[in-house]
Amino acid sequence: MKDTIDKIRSMFDGGDADEKREDLVFVTVPATQVVDCLGYLRDRAGYRHLVMISAVDYIERGVFQLTYLLHSYEKQNDIGIRADIGRDDASMDSIHRLWAAAQVYQRELREMFGIDFPGSPRVDEPMLLEGWEGIPPMRRDFDTKKYSEETFFPREGRKTADPATHMAEKNYASEEQVKRSVKDLVRGRRKRKGNDG
Amino acid sequence: MMEVLKQAGYSLATLMVVMNYGLLLVGLVTIIVARVHGRIGPPIWQPYINILKTLSMRTALSHGIMFYLGPVFRIVGGIGLLFFMPVVYGSSWMQNFSFAGDVILVVYFVFFGMLGMALGAAESGHPYSAIGIMRGLAQNTAAELPFALALMALAAQHQTLSITDIVAAQQGGIAHWNMITNPVATLAGMLAFFGMMMHSPFDVHLAPQEIPIGPPTEFHSSYLALMQTNRSIFHAAKLILFMNLFFGGATSIFVMVVKTFALLMVVVFAGVVFPRYRVEQSIRWFIRIPLAVGILAVVISAWK
Amino acid sequence: MSDEIKKVNGIDEGFDEISEYFCDARPSPVSPSANRIVRNFQNWAQANSIFILGFGTGCGAIELRPLFTARYDVSRYGLFPRPTPRQSSLFIIGGYASIKTMKRIIRSYEQIQNPKFVMGLGSCTVNGGMYWDSYNTINRLDHYIPVDVYVAGCMPRPESLIAGFDRLKELIMEGKAEGANTYAENFDWYKNNQKKIIKNWNMPEYNW
Numbered sequence: 001m002k003d004t005i006d007k008i009r010s011m012f013d014g015g016d017a018d019e020k021r022e023d024l025v026f027v028t029v030p031a032t033q034v035v036d037c038l039g040y041l042r043d044r045a046g047y048r049h050l051v052m053i054s055a056v057d058y059i060e061r062g063v064f065q066l067t068y069l070l071h072s073y074e075k076q077n078d079i080g081i082r083a084d085i086g087r088d089d090a091s092m093d094s095i096h097r098l099w100a101a102a103q104v105y106q107r108e109l110r111e112m113f114g115i116d117f118p119g120s121p122r123v124d125e126p127m128l129l130e131g132w133e134g135i136p137p138m139r140r141d142f143d144t145k146k147y148s149e150e151t152f153f154p155r156e157g158r159k160t161a162d163p164a165t166h167m168a169e170k171n172y173a174s175e176e177q178v179k180r181s182v183k184d185l186v187r188g189r190r191k192r193k194g195n196d197g
Numbered sequence: 198m199m200e201v202l203k204q205a206g207y208s209l210a211t212l213m214v215v216m217n218y219g220l221l222l223v224g225l226v227t228i229i230v231a232r233v234h235g236r237i238g239p240p241i242w243q244p245y246i247n248i249l250k251t252l253s254m255r256t257a258l259s260h261g262i263m264f265y266l267g268p269v270f271r272i273v274g275g276i277g278l279l280f281f282m283p284v285v286y287g288s289s290w291m292q293n294f295s296f297a298g299d300v301i302l303v304v305y306f307v308f309f310g311m312l313g314m315a316l317g318a319a320e321s322g323h324p325y326s327a328i329g330i331m332r333g334l335a336q337n338t339a340a341e342l343p344f345a346l347a348l349m350a351l352a353a354q355h356q357t358l359s360i361t362d363i364v365a366a367q368q369g370g371i372a373h374w375n376m377i378t379n380p381v382a383t384l385a386g387m388l389a390f391f392g393m394m395m396h397s398p399f400d401v402h403l404a405p406q407e408i409p410i411g412p413p414t415e416f417h418s419s420y421l422a423l424m425q426t427n428r429s430i431f432h433a434a435k436l437i438l439f440m441n442l443f444f445g446g447a448t449s450i451f452v453m454v455v456k457t458f459a460l461l462m463v464v465v466f467a468g469v470v471f472p473r474y475r476v477e478q479s480i481r482w483f484i485r486i487p488l489a490v491g492i493l494a495v496v497i498s499a500w501k
Numbered sequence: 502m503s504d505e506i507k508k509v510n511g512i513d514e515g516f517d518e519i520s521e522y523f524c525d526a527r528p529s530p531v532s533p534s535a536n537r538i539v540r541n542f543q544n545w546a547q548a549n550s551i552f553i554l555g556f557g558t559g560c561g562a563i564e565l566r567p568l569f570t571a572r573y574d575v576s577r578y579g580l581f582p583r584p585t586p587r588q589s590s591l592f593i594i595g596g597y598a599s600i601k602t603m604k605r606i607i608r609s610y611e612q613i614q615n616p617k618f619v620m621g622l623g624s625c626t627v628n629g630g631m632y633w634d635s636y637n638t639i640n641r642l643d644h645y646i647p648v649d650v651y652v653a654g655c656m657p658r659p660e661s662l663i664a665g666f667d668r669l670k671e672l673i674m675e676g677k678a679e680g681a682n683t684y685a686e687n688f689d690w691y692k693n694n695q696k697k698i699i700k701n702w703n704m705p706e707y708n709w
Contacts, residue, residue, distance in 0.1 A: 128637065130601055131700025137636040145634040151698060152640040155628035227576075235571035239579055243550065246579060250550035253543035254590075255531040255615035255681075410585050417587040417614050 001025065001077055004045045008081075012037040023077035026067070031083040035093045038068060038081060042098055047072045047079055050098075053105035055113050057140045062087045064115060068095070085115070094120040112138035207290040208280055212430070214291075215279055215437070218454070219429030220244045222436075226396075226465055233469040244429065248422050257418035260321045267317015268416060268423040274310025275431035278303055282360040284437055285453055286368070286446040295361040300348055303360065303438060304341070307393065310431065311337055314412050321415035329411030332476040333402030339483035340392025340399070346491030347386035351442060353498035354379050360438075364446035374445040382494035383443045387463075388487035390439055392479065394432075394461075396468035401476050436460050525706055530682040531615050540676065547590065547616055548673040549579045551666070554589035554613070556606060559596020561623040564656050573659045580666060586612040591669070592646075596656075597625035597638045600698050603645060607695055610646045611707060615681045618673070620665055621651045630655055644694045647680035 001023075008014040008027050014037075015028040029037050041047040047070035056065045063084040071078050085092055094117040096103040106117040107127055114136040117123050126132065135142050148154070168176045224241040231238025259265060281299040285291035311334060318326035352358050354375075355366045367373050376383045392399045403411040413424055436457035440447060444460070447453035474482065534540045555565045568575045569582060583589040586609045598606055610619070621642045624630035629640035642648050649672055652665040672678040684691060696702060 128599070128601060133700065142636070144636045147636050148629075148634045148640065152629065152638075153644045153694070154633070154640050158628060158633065231574070231576060236574040237577050238574075239576045239581075243579060246546055246550040249543075249546040250590075251588075253546050253616075255533070257614065410583065410588070413588075414585045415587055421588055 008037060026080040026082055028082040031085050034083045035095055038095055038098055041070055046074050050102060055109050059140045064090055091116040096120045112136055208293050211284050211291045215433045216430050219433035222432060223429050229465055230469055248425050251418060251422040254418040263316045263320040267314050268420045270313020271310040272423055272427040274306050275427045275434055277306040279434040282438055282441055283364055285450055286364045287448055295359055298358045299360055300358045318412045323414045325414045326412050329402045336476055336479050339480040340389045343385040343487035343491035344389035346495050347382040350382035350494035350498040360441055364441050367445040375443045381497055385487055385491035385494050386443055392483060393435060394464045396464045398471040398474045399479050401473055527688060528685040530685040544674050544676055548670040551580045551591045552583035552589040553580055553591045553593060554586050555593045557595045558598045558602045559625060561596030561656055564659055565595060567659045590616060591618045593620045593622055594626050594642060596623045597632050599637050604699055617681045618649045618669055618678050619646055619680055621648045624653055624655045627651050627653055647683045649678045649680055
């Protein structure tokens with residue numbers, strides 16, 4: 001693991017390693033190096049299994065952060081390769097030649113985030129949003145509530161309640177009372193102690 | 198001429214009796230299957246309500262002329278099968294028509310409805326109909342082989358091709374039944390009977406899980422009512438056919454009901470115990486043991 | 502739009518599947534029998550033999566299966582599963598319906614023959630349920646097809662469904678479950694609503 005991380009950092013201009021667990025490390029590399037880096041990991045370092053591709057919309061920084069998660073059956077650990085790409089006109093190199101299954105993720109990212117993967121098979125075909133117009137729904141500047149209210153005829157009379165307080169008041173009234181009195185008791189004792197001290 | 202008209206009227210009356218009997222049998226089988234599943238099941242008159250309900254649907258549509266004729270052919274198969282054999286032997290009004298070669302005609306009528314359905318279902322254009330018809334025809338053809346051989350054995354044994362004569366030869370006690378006098382042919386016929394009754398394990402053409410409902414997928418409203426009616430008539434007619442061929446026929450309605458009911462229970466109990474065969478499994482099953490038994494029956498009959 | 506279908510099915514050039522296989526006639530309302538006795542008798546038959554087309558769009562469909570098992574057994578009340586829209590009369594929408602599913606729902610609904618009833622199962626069909634602010638699931642089913650009975654809950658138990666069936670039977674007996682005629686009378690309104698959410702309408706206008 002450590003050797004692989006060092007290799008990535010020296011060969012592909014990798015940034016700092018973000019070690020989440022003993023067997024899960026994320027490394028950030030420049031977007032242009034991602035395909036090479038993944039190819040190296042697949043063919044030389046034994047990370048043959050592509051777990052998933054995911055994207056996060058960092059609207060504050062103006063980037064999409066792509067994460068390619070790989071798994072090694074021999075070493076029993078995971079490496080995540082992160083790359084930032086610009087939010088405007090977002091485009092990324094396709095990896096469907098490394099893993100054919102990646103085309104499904106890329107199609108999904110194209111549909112939900114509007115990230116283009118030129119050359120990826122059927123990337124422009126919608127999976128879920130047939131005939132979608134406007135900005136892709138998973139981008140953070142897309143207001144899903146407003147869209148839903150405009151499109152789907154909301155029914156009047158919907159009330160919103162915080163689940164925790166609502167449950168406590170409706171279903172567990174006596175337990176709540178006991179909890180409150182215990183809290184008062186503890187607080188009162190603490191106060192008295194403070195006075196004594 | 199008057200004689201034929203009188204007989205036609207009697208046959209229509211017989212048809213009504215057999216239809217109601219068949220509807221009650223269908224309802225009863227549903228209840229028995231439900232009880233085996235641990236359920237209570239619908240009331241016994243549910244098939245009547247189902248037919249009334251499908252008749253009271255307000256719209257119906259057609260896919261073409263064969264779509265109309267499919268259910269009609271099917272019910273012609275059921276009624277034709279019933280009309281050429283004695284329901285109650287020796288009765289003045291449940292005797293039906295008979296002539297010298299009606300065993301051959303009956304074999305045709307068993308298959309005729311299926312072919313009519315094939316044409317109607319093909320016209321509906323639904324892929325599941327086509328799959329169901331293909332499986333049903335393949336399996337029925339396989340089941341007809343031992344049945345035809347058993348019929349040949351019976352014809353050779355009694356030197357006749359008339360069902361009425363075969364029934365007449367079996368009168369006079371259980372020792373005269375073909376079940377006793379020709380057990381090998383009876384065995385072949387009964388094994389074919391499982392396949393012809395379309396209960397599990399041989400109901401792959403309906404296959405509710407994989408091809409929703411098989412051949413009748415597109416049939417609705419009055420078409421469906423016709424097919425539900427035919428289901429009861431055909432069911433009862435096949436039971437009466439086997440009763441006539443192997444189990445001595447019947448001399449009263451009561452005996453007819455007892456014998457056909459016992460015959461039906463054999464199939465129903467086999468059906469609730471055994472899971473469904475796939476079509477290639479059922480065809481293999483039919484062309485192994487039942488076919489061998491059928492050939493044996495013919496050989497024995499020829500030997501005598 | 503028909504080009505797309507042709508490509509998928511691999512059918513010869515120049516074969517217009519939609520005009521060949523589907524009718525473009527608008528639905529027309531068919532009024533029930535004028536005779537009161539006949540009408541009541543037909544309604545009784547409709548209420549006591551209901552063929553269910555269960556459409557498992559969402560998690561709600563998991564509550565449909567126990568209905569046919571030994572514990573709840575709705576066949577006692579004359580309800581039977583029928584996996585084809587042609588023969589069934591009750592259409593159960595089992596939970597949330599996404600836009601892509603709505604296409605299939607509309608097509609199946611239109612293939613059911615005239616006295617047809619719809620049961621909305623779960624809160625998602627009532628007001629969107631927990632997916633009320635989603636970009637891809639509808640909020641109110643009754644804006645797209647007429648609904649006779651809603652069974653609220655997330656998820657409703659099979660007992661609630663049986664109560665819903667009882668309510669539906671009452672409605673049918675009273676002659677109030679005329680969803681098919683409502684649909685035919687307000688056809689333009691329903692089609693407008695459907696087309697508002699289904700952007701690529703690559704299916705026949707009305708597929709009976």
